[in-house]
Amino acid sequence: MSQPLSHPDLRRRNLALLLGTLLRHEEATRKQIEQESGLSKATVSRLTEELLQAGTIVSRTDAPADPSARGRRAETLRPATTLGIVAGLSLGTRTTSIFVTDLTGRELAWQQVRTPKWTSLDEAVAWTAEFAQQAVEPLSAPLRRVVVAVPSRTLDGVTIMRAPLFMSVLEGDAFARALADRLDCRIRIELDAAMVLVGLEHLGFIDRAISPVLLNASSVLTMSLRRRDGSIVEGLTRSFGDFDLIPIETPFGHSTIGASLGARGLFDLSERLGHPLEAMEDLWETEGEAIDRLRDVFQAALLQAIRIIAVTTDPRLIIFTGRLSPLVRLSLPRVEAALARELAEPPELRVVGHAANDYPAAVGAAQEARDGAVVDLLDRVTGSGLDGLR
Structure with a gap:
């Protein structure tokens, strides 16, 4: 049987509840704090005064929108930066x-x-x-x-x-x-x-409720996914999300999915081909036989990575970001056509194009x-x- 809270314990709990309510907002009125926290008007008033005196929160009083309006000016409270x-x-x-x-x-x-x-x-x-x-x-x-x-x-x-x-x-x-x-x-x-x-969700680019998978194709390939319970999978071992462990055959010899989807690996493959890339942008801004062969390798690796993700995590949405996102966008039509033939219900593929992430x-x-x-x-x-x- 749990012990009832003592008066000091209850006061500290209420203080944390009020402060936590306020920290969820940039600012709020006392009435809003009462409604969201469930604390009484008297408790909110008393604890608010303590926090104001301690400099933990600050008060701002705004003039009414209608100058002729009567009554008290609206007061809003916000946490102080000194917290x-x-x-x-x-x-x-x-x-x-x-x-x-x-x-x-x-x-x-x-x-x-x-x-x-x-x-x-x-x-x-x-x-x-x-x-x-x-x-x-x-x-x-x-x-x-x-x-x-x-x-x-x-x-x-x-x-x-x-x-x-x-x-x-x-x-x-x-x-x-x-x-x-x-x-x-x-x-x-x-x-x-x-x-x-997390950043794209916070900025409103994607809905976290969709439980998306994200592939960040930059210097190296990294992956993240959100579970349906809202948590992000962090991995319990060193193998989680490591596409460098999965081999793939290319016209230039053995490689891995991870290497074929990262800038460093593509540079290495271009050297094996005998036509080293001068800049990664060449892969989506220029044409030529060597460029086409590298694009084919990238596309094959991309398709294989999506197959693995689709049958193991069952995502509704796979997002691509990173330095190589223009190359992903260029490859998507053929990749989506292949997935439509292979999967009964392929995931949506979306490129969120940022020059840098x-x-x-x-x-x-x-x-x-x-x-x-x-x-x-x-x-x-x-x-x-x-x-x-x-």
């Missing part, structure tokens, strides 16, 4: 982006720079920390959490596996731990495809960071009351 800020960092092979929000998700800063070529872990940590610090320093608020999206497989939110090219210095869990020390906040490492999926990946990472930081904050308030906000 903390979070950042989503998209660490790409070409560019790195950061998206900073407060704990309501309101955008505070956005910045993008070219990713340098690191030669050591220390150099990567120092550069990443400095980039993040420069973005958040003008905001004068505690940095609560950072989520870093990377183009490689991740495990348990800290370990980076099989990072591409020069990013191999990030492999393991040392990068997350060292970055947490430098920034003095919680760090979580996430797969870029998962954060792109850094923005939605950073937005998604910031959303994940914000959700985690809010849970941490409300846990502290439930345990320590107002002292948990310090």
Whole structure:
């Protein structure tokens, strides 16, 4: 039998409930807080005054739309930025982006720079920390959490596996731990495809209720999918989503589905062909026999990847993003025709064309960071009351 809450416990729980209600909105009236939280008018009034005095929330009184109207001016409350800020960092092979929000998700800063070529872990940590610090320093608020999206497989939110090219210095869990020390906040490492999926949903490009699968075809191929219960599949082993494990035959010898759907692998195949690509854009902007043969390899790998996804995860929608999305779009007519012949009910295929995925990946990472930081904050308030906000 559970024990009844003591008065201090009940007060802390109500405080967390009120603050959590307010954090779900950029601003709200006291009446809206009462209706959504279920707290009484007297409780909301008392706790609101405590939070206002502590500087945790701020009040704004707006003049009525009709100057001749009588009565009190409308008051709205919003969480103060001093509660903390979070950042989503998209660490790409070409560019790195950061998206900073407060704990309501309101955008505070956005910045993008070219990713340098690191030669050591220390150099990567120092550069990443400095980039993040420069973005958040003008905001004068505690940095609560950072989520870093990377183009490689991740495990348990800290370990980076099989990072591409020069990013191999990030492999393991040392990068997350060292970055947490430098920034003095919680760090979580996430797969870029998962954060792109969250970002595109948050920006309104796709409906999360559809439970889509996302393939991010950039320097390397990464995959993410949302379950029907709303959670994103993170994978329990190092094999999850690794299309580099699945072999495929090409006119140029053995390859894998993953290599044939990533920029790095296509460059390697073009060298085997004897016609090295000068730029990846040649694959969808130019013509020629060598280009056609590479397109055929890409199309065959794309079709095989979709077949595997369709019969194992049964998605209604597969989304393609990333640097190679123009090549995907060029291949879709023939791929869709083949799927229509093979599958009783093929999934919808959609290309979300972004010149780079850094923005939605950073937005998604910031959303994940914000959700985690809010849970941490409300846990502290439930345990320590107002002292948990310090």
